[in-house]
Amino acid sequence: MNNRKIIAGNWKMNLDYNESKELIQNIASSEDDFNSDAEVVVFPSMPFLSVFHELLKDNNVRLGAQNCYVKNSGAFTGETSPTQLKSLGVSYCLVGHSERRDYFTEDYELLAKKIKALLEVNITPVFCCGEKLQVRESNVYKEFVMRQIEESLFSLSPQDLSKVVIAYEPVWAIGTGKTATAEQAQEIHHLIRNRIAKDFGEKTANSMSILYGGSMKPDNARELLAQKDIDGGLIGGASLDADMFAQISTSYSE
Numbered sequence: 001m002n003n004r005k006i007i008a009g010n011w012k013m014n015l016d017y018n019e020s021k022e023l024i025q026n027i028a029s030s031e032d033d034f035n036s037d038a039e040v041v042v043f044p045s046m047p048f049l050s051v052f053h054e055l056l057k058d059n060n061v062r063l064g065a066q067n068c069y070v071k072n073s074g075a076f077t078g079e080t081s082p083t084q085l086k087s088l089g090v091s092y093c094l095v096g097h098s099e100r101r102d103y104f105t106e107d108y109e110l111l112a113k114k115i116k117a118l119l120e121v122n123i124t125p126v127f128c129c130g131e132k133l134q135v136r137e138s139n140v141y142k143e144f145v146m147r148q149i150e151e152s153l154f155s156l157s158p159q160d161l162s163k164v165v166i167a168y169e170p171v172w173a174i175g176t177g178k179t180a181t182a183e184q185a186q187e188i189h190h191l192i193r194n195r196i197a198k199d200f201g202e203k204t205a206n207s208m209s210i211l212y213g214g215s216m217k218p219d220n221a222r223e224l225l226a227q228k229d230i231d232g233g234l235i236g237g238a239s240l241d242a243d244m245f246a247q248i249s250t251s252y253s254e
């Protein structure tokens with residue numbers, strides 16, 4: 001179970017360069033406050049990755065990117081390729097965050113391509129899924145999340161799938177202060193793992209990290225992280241504060 005613990009901070013489009021640098025320095029210098037059994041990953045804005053890679057050089061904190069394109073080079077103005085990210089020391093990349101699905105109309109097929117492109121250069125994709133409030137209330141949320149998983153991940157080989165991290169982020173819990181209850185989150189995490197086990201085998205399913213995201217804070221992290229199928233967190237707002245981020249990382253039960 002230990003190898004599955006990941007605490008990740010998605011900074012989104014927050015903080016300017018100086019503010020971001022201060023935060024990353026705070027996180028790096030308080031390494032002892034973080035859970036040494038968990039992989040700690042930060043996802044700052046793209047332009048800062050290169051400098052932050054240097055700052056984290058002697059540290060166990062890993063660097064992630066919030067987005068990438070599907071091609072490795074070419075005439076794609078404004079995009080960043082997996083190869084370019086790799087050359088900056090990036091270890092993880094978010095794929096399919098609900099904000100990208102919503103505002104940038106990213107669909108199943110594009111997300112599947114991004115995942116393959118990242119795996120080719122050995123960057124771990126963190127595949128985000130989750131339903132909106134309307135879907136939750138219409139009671140087809142389980143089918144909805146399973147479809148997101150099947151459409152973007154199920155064409156991978158078992159070896160490749162086992163390298164992917166999944167983050168279940170119910171959209172109604174993102175940035176709203178309204179966290180899913182531990183039971184609501186565990187229900188979906190368990191379904192995801194079972195669904196993967198059905199097609200790819202128990203070994204693959206059990207080796208994968210499934211993170212919860214959506215208003216995770218120090219005061220609710222312990223209950224969420226105590227659930228059998230919740231291996232870690234993808235944290236937005238609370239990851240902008242080094243102390244809160246560290247506290248969440250130490251909220252695993254013994």
Ligand code: 13P
Pocket residue numbers: 010097169173174175176177213214215216234235236237238
């Ligand atoms: P909040 O923790 O701010 O709800 O954001 C969650 C999220 O979207 C992480 O990717």
